[in-house]
Amino acid sequence: MNGTSSLMTLKRIFIFSLFSVFVLCFLLLVNEGHIKHESSSPPVGIQTFHKYNINCLAIYDFDPMEVEKALIIKKNQIVKDTDESLSVATSNCPLFIQTRGYDDVCVSEEEKDFPIAYSLVVHKYAWMVERLIKAIYSPANIYCIHYDEKSPASFKSAIKSFASCLPNVFVASKIEYVYYASFSRVQADLNCFSDLLRSEVKWKYLINLCGQDFPLRTNIELVSELKELNGTNSLMTRQTPEHQKRRYKYQYEVIGNSVYVKRLVGTERLKSAPPHGIEIFFGSAYFVLSRDFIVYMNSSAVVKDFLKWSEDTFSPDEHIWATLVRIPGVPGEVPRSSPDITDLMSKTRLVKWLGHEPHLYPPCSGIHIHEVCIYSLGELRWLLNYGHWFANKFDPNMDPIPLQCLEEKLEERRKLFGC
Structure with a gap:
């Protein structure tokens, strides 16, 4: 070389x-x-909510090892998903839609022909709101989100960012400061009603949800069962218990020097009788109402007078809907002479109330807030077998496992329908 x-x-x-x-x-x-x-593959910025390494099938069967593992997660290993991370994820809408599978939702002809409208009144846990909508999402449906004006800026920003990514999800055009047990909760739904009626989507039924609800049925199952209603409304409506009548016999008012500390308080001022001789019935804040009923509400002077009369009552959402569906001649009427429809009889929402445990249902395996059970592992099988469409309440910061397992179960059900 x-x-x-x-x-x-x-x-x-x-x-x-x-x-x-x-x-x-x-x-x-x-x-x-x-x-x-x-x-x-999604970059770090598009990471979604935290998922836990858990075997839901074993939890349904109460496998001791898996239940113990879930309880350890609940006690020591909960990851709190931030509102800011949803804002980051939805800053790139195409990637977010692909990552979460909104572009790959199976829709049957039956679902296309039977769109559902949703009114969601929410105030915290942006990822929980997204997961709720994803679990019932169909491009044929339409979703109105009303957030509480008092909510943190990070939450409101995340919700607006999320809504901007999907053409059939939007934020209500008018936003209220929502106060516990006041008419503002009803007004939030009414604001969504108006927006939904102006939508080009000719939805058949309207369902209202809060941010801690979660579905127990897939969209195609909901469509099938809503069709069976054949235009009737579905909600709790019963004779008012004597101890609840004070709620609308006396005036209540929202007081406070700041929008963030205002609260509803009772007075000793008697109210006038309900207008038009309307008989008051007792129910819950949750309903499934037909489009014809909502259209009627929007144009009826009787309804407008009754809503105005209810503005200074306590928790008016627990008598307004139950009463309006009993007015003679309304679309989907429940006759005044009909027997009580309890919350367990109506499929609208499955709630465990402290006062009804254990004689109506097993004791809560989680904790109670405002006498309502926050569901935990022990409720999973009960929730799925009771026949309701939605359940309340879930809290991902107290026990995220039920949500994750219900998501898996809904995915299994979708596959049964060829999706």
Whole structure:
């Protein structure tokens, strides 16, 4: 080998070595995240809510090892998903839609021909709101979200960002400060009613939800059961218990020097009798109402007078809907002479009330807030077998496992229908 050849060989070795070092450094930088690159897998910024390594089938069967594992997660390992992370995830709508599977939702012809409208009144847990909508999502449906004006800016920003990613999800055009047990809760739903009636989507039924509800049925199952209602309304409506009548016999008012500390208080001022001789019935805040009924409400002077009369009552959402569906001649009427329809009889919402445990249902395995059970592992089988469409309440910061397992169960049910 002559000197020239040796020199050329050394140059090649040097160049190859330099190239190898460059490639190694590049890979290290990529691995450390210092170099941005396009990838089909979601970047860190698109990470969704936290999922736990849990076997839901074993939990349904009360497998001791898996239940113990879930209880340890509940006690020590809960990851609190932030509103800000949803804002980050939805800053890239196409990637968010793909990551969460909104672009791959199976829709039957039956669902396309029977769109459902939703009014969601929410105030916290942005990811929970997103998961709720995802669990019942269909491009044929339409979803109005009303957030509480008092909610943190991070929550409101996340909800607006999420809604901007989907053409059939929107934030109500008029937003209220919502106060516990006041008419503002009803007004929030009414605001969504108006927006939904103006929508081009000719929905058949309207269902109202809160941010801690979760479905127990898939959209195609809901469509099938709503069709069976054949235009009637579904909700709790019963004779008012004597101890509840004070709620509308006396005036209540919202007081406070700041929008963030206002609260509803009772007075000793008697109210006038309900207008138009309307008989008051007792129910809940949750309903399934036909489009014809909502249209009627929107144009009826009797309804408007009754809503106005209810503005200074306590928790008016627990008598307004139950009463309006009993007015003679309304679309989907429940005759005044009909027997009581309890919350367990209506499929609208499954709630465990402290006062009804244990004689109506098993004791709550979670905790109670405002006498309502926050569901835990012990409720899963009961929830799925009771026949209701939605359940309340869930709290991902207290026990995230029930939500994750219900999501898996709904996915299984969708597959049974070919999706």
